[in-house]
Amino acid sequence: MAEMTFDRDVVKVPLGPQHPALKEPGNFMLSLRGEQITEMGIRLGYNHRGMEKACEERPYLNDMYLLERICGICSHSHSTAFVQAVEEIAGIELPRRGLYLRTLVAELERVHSHLLWLGVAGHEIGFDTLLMYSWRDREVVMDVLANLTGNRVNYGYNTIGGVRRDITDEQKAALFKATDILEERTKYYVGLATTELTLAKRLQNVGYISKEDALRLGITGPTARASGVTRDVRKDDPYAAYAELDFEVITADSCDVFGRTVVRVGELMQTYKMIRQLLKELPDGPIAAKAPRKIPKGQALSRYEAPRGEDIHFVRGNGTDKPERVKVRAPTLVNIQAVSQMMKGAYLADMPITLAAIDPCFSCTDRAIELYDDAGNPNGMRTWADVRAHGIRHYQERGVDMGDLNRRFASQMERI
Amino acid sequence: MAAALLNILVFPGFLFLIGFSLAGEYLDRVLYARMQNRVGPPWFQPVADLIKLAAKEDTIPEGADRTIFKLMPVVALTSTVVASFYVPLWNAQALFSFSGDLVVVLYLLTIPTLTFFLGGWFSRSLYSMIGAARAITQLFAYEIPLLLAILAPAMLAGTWSISEISAFYEAHPALTPINIIGFGVAMVALLGKLERVPFDIPEAETEIVGGAFTEYSGRLLGLFRLCIDIEMIVGASLIAAVYLPFGLGLPIWAGFPLYVIKVEALILLISLMRTVMARLRIDQMIDFCWKYMAPLALLQLVINLFLKGVVQ
Numbered sequence: 001m002a003e004m005t006f007d008r009d010v011v012k013v014p015l016g017p018q019h020p021a022l023k024e025p026g027n028f029m030l031s032l033r034g035e036q037i038t039e040m041g042i043r044l045g046y047n048h049r050g051m052e053k054a055c056e057e058r059p060y061l062n063d064m065y066l067l068e069r070i071c072g073i074c075s076h077s078h079s080t081a082f083v084q085a086v087e088e089i090a091g092i093e094l095p096r097r098g099l100y101l102r103t104l105v106a107e108l109e110r111v112h113s114h115l116l117w118l119g120v121a122g123h124e125i126g127f128d129t130l131l132m133y134s135w136r137d138r139e140v141v142m143d144v145l146a147n148l149t150g151n152r153v154n155y156g157y158n159t160i161g162g163v164r165r166d167i168t169d170e171q172k173a174a175l176f177k178a179t180d181i182l183e184e185r186t187k188y189y190v191g192l193a194t195t196e197l198t199l200a201k202r203l204q205n206v207g208y209i210s211k212e213d214a215l216r217l218g219i220t221g222p223t224a225r226a227s228g229v230t231r232d233v234r235k236d237d238p239y240a241a242y243a244e245l246d247f248e249v250i251t252a253d254s255c256d257v258f259g260r261t262v263v264r265v266g267e268l269m270q271t272y273k274m275i276r277q278l279l280k281e282l283p284d285g286p287i288a289a290k291a292p293r294k295i296p297k298g299q300a301l302s303r304y305e306a307p308r309g310e311d312i313h314f315v316r317g318n319g320t321d322k323p324e325r326v327k328v329r330a331p332t333l334v335n336i337q338a339v340s341q342m343m344k345g346a347y348l349a350d351m352p353i354t355l356a357a358i359d360p361c362f363s364c365t366d367r368a369i370e371l372y373d374d375a376g377n378p379n380g381m382r383t384w385a386d387v388r389a390h391g392i393r394h395y396q397e398r399g400v401d402m403g404d405l406n407r408r409f410a411s412q413m414e415r416i
Numbered sequence: 417m418a419a420a421l422l423n424i425l426v427f428p429g430f431l432f433l434i435g436f437s438l439a440g441e442y443l444d445r446v447l448y449a450r451m452q453n454r455v456g457p458p459w460f461q462p463v464a465d466l467i468k469l470a471a472k473e474d475t476i477p478e479g480a481d482r483t484i485f486k487l488m489p490v491v492a493l494t495s496t497v498v499a500s501f502y503v504p505l506w507n508a509q510a511l512f513s514f515s516g517d518l519v520v521v522l523y524l525l526t527i528p529t530l531t532f533f534l535g536g537w538f539s540r541s542l543y544s545m546i547g548a549a550r551a552i553t554q555l556f557a558y559e560i561p562l563l564l565a566i567l568a569p570a571m572l573a574g575t576w577s578i579s580e581i582s583a584f585y586e587a588h589p590a591l592t593p594i595n596i597i598g599f600g601v602a603m604v605a606l607l608g609k610l611e612r613v614p615f616d617i618p619e620a621e622t623e624i625v626g627g628a629f630t631e632y633s634g635r636l637l638g639l640f641r642l643c644i645d646i647e648m649i650v651g652a653s654l655i656a657a658v659y660l661p662f663g664l665g666l667p668i669w670a671g672f673p674l675y676v677i678k679v680e681a682l683i684l685l686i687s688l689m690r691t692v693m694a695r696l697r698i699d700q701m702i703d704f705c706w707k708y709m710a711p712l713a714l715l716q717l718v719i720n721l722f723l724k725g726v727v728q
Contacts, residue, residue, distance in 0.1 A: 129691050132454060196693075198696060
């Protein structure tokens with residue numbers, strides 16, 4: 001049970017790491033005065049999996065599959081951002097058909113991500129009907145993705161130099177049909193968002209963040225665009241086929257959760273337009289260029305507009321088949337910091353929806369840069385050697401001695 | 417004596433209430449599911465849930481007041497069942513009635529909310545305590561409009577006995593539609609009492625886990641759930657008796673199905689509101705109840721007082 005402080009009626013309530021409002025572990029310490037939040041502390045790191053380090057141990061192509069699994073929702077975003085950086089280092093010129101198909105899957109992914117978000121947002125404000133409806137409609141795009149790539153999530157569609165599967169005419173026809181269904185359903189949600197009274201009551205003037213604050217905190221994606229910041233990597237720094245597509249950057253100026261809903265639903269409508277254009281203007285030719293196994297020395301930074309905001313991958317190659325360094329900055333890392341700003345003076349009841357409105361993905365975000373040491377190191381940080389020693393000690397205390405196991409393994413190997 | 421015991425324990429008393437309330441829960445769940453494009457649970461699911469909960473271990477948190485923690489579900493269940501004895505079901509005659517039982521029933525129906533508060537508060541868990549505080553805050557918002565809304569038809573009928581109110585409107589069917597505003601207010605207040613969307617604020621899952629029930633498990637949680645189910649039936653029966661008093665003179669083979677249909681229609685209304693709305697915030701809920709519900713209930717009262725003068 002959590003500790004309670006009775007002074008000045010301020011109660012500290014932990015939200016997470018295990019809490020029904022959170023789909024992934026994260027800790028939010030709320031100081032409550034009645035129902036109002038006076039202060040909020042964010043603590044991440046429960047989902048750290050050491051992926052960046054793991055990338056350094058694997059060949060580039062394996063890294064792509066690994067990085068695709070950073071997140072189950074925006075998997076294509078991470079893999080595309082990574083291969084774009086690798087292709088830039090290697091100087092691979094991609095065939096146009098490959099670029100178009102890559103963009104197509106990226107936009108389909110945006111559809112499924114935004115529909116998923118809409119459902120989660122409904123659930124957070126106790127409107128489960130919206131969750132059931134939007135997730136049912138999301139099945140349409142999931143089926144299309146499974147048909148096109150072979151997987152519902154973690155598509156494995158990319159490869160260094162292009163994509164792995166071509167699209168057939170039947171798939172194209174099915175895709176046109178699915179887009180029509182989805183567009184019609186999305187129009188229904190637009191109507192719902194603007195007419196349903198309780199929905200508007202729970203979304204308007206909640207999680208306010210001004211344009212100035214949005215720029216100051218550097219937030220990205222639909223969260224920033226709902227505060228009137230016209231930033232979209234697809235427009236500002238076009239990659240893949242986006243330079244050849246007609247679309248508008250949707251913004252809103254209400255700066256609240258309602259605006260974020262409007263932006264996401266509006267983006268869906270733009271996405272359907274883009275999907276149709278991509279299919280109509282799909283060029284002929286090969287889908288992938290030949291990529292070398294060893295990537296030359298060099299480094300590249302790749303920007304990608306994921307459904308949640310700008311995703312940045314940095315890759316440095318050293319001339320071997322494994323990268324020297326991979327750095328991932330997911331959109332949630334910047335957006336999550338805006339949440340404590342949004343929550344100042346807000347109600348406890350608005351906390352879940354405000355957090356959900358940035359569409360957080362903790363597994364995307366959790367990268368250790370430096371480890372804070374609460375055991376009392378002089379500089380307050382832990383080094384790699386410290387962590388290793390701590391790990392060995394931790395397991396030895398519990399009767400697991402990997403050192404002994406390693407020695408036995410080595411002697412076994414010698415005998416063979 | 418034997419007949420009275422049979423009435424209390426079996427029909428239309430305790431056993432019937434349990435059966436009917438579980439059927440009501442099933443209906444509510446399946447309607448909610450169908451309206452959300454889901455399949456919904458099988459018919460025996462509420463019974464299965466109850467048996468499962470009854471078979472589980474009760475865990476009482478450290479630091480909780482054990483007596484109150486264990487006592488509250490029983491008190492809640494008892495008060496709703498006792499309240500049901502004073503509400504007429506398919507005819508104009510309740511199992512027991514005396515002049516003034518309307519006030520007693522409304523009082524008994526308030527007790528469950530108080531037990532939620534006490535049970536939650538003495539769980540000594542943060543989520544429970546916030547849920548408990550919300551439950552009691554919400555009580556103050558919907559209770560007055562509910563009381564006023566039910567008072568108005570009673571005023572017009574000139575009696576404080578639910579059975580006599582039913583009998584009065586049965587005799588003067590033309591006066592029934594006048595109470596339509598009160599009916600709306602009472603339905604909304606019932607949503608608050610049952611802690612249903614849009615007023616499920618005290619147990620808002622995504623905010624405070626399970627509200628006052630966070631620490632409850634096993635039999636004790638089962639009793640609370642049963643209590644809420646019975647409360648739904650008693651509340652719906654009360655509304656049916658006061659606002660929909662037609663067909664009360666029918667013989668039991670026709671009157672009883674009519675009563676079931678009335679209650680099920682009210683459950684349908686509850687499920688419908690649950691389907692199409694989002695959860696309000698506690699401040700919005702209180703604003704709504706005091707700004708709109710209470711004045712509307714007062715308006716109903718004024719209309720009925722005026723009519724009473726005209727009728728006499």
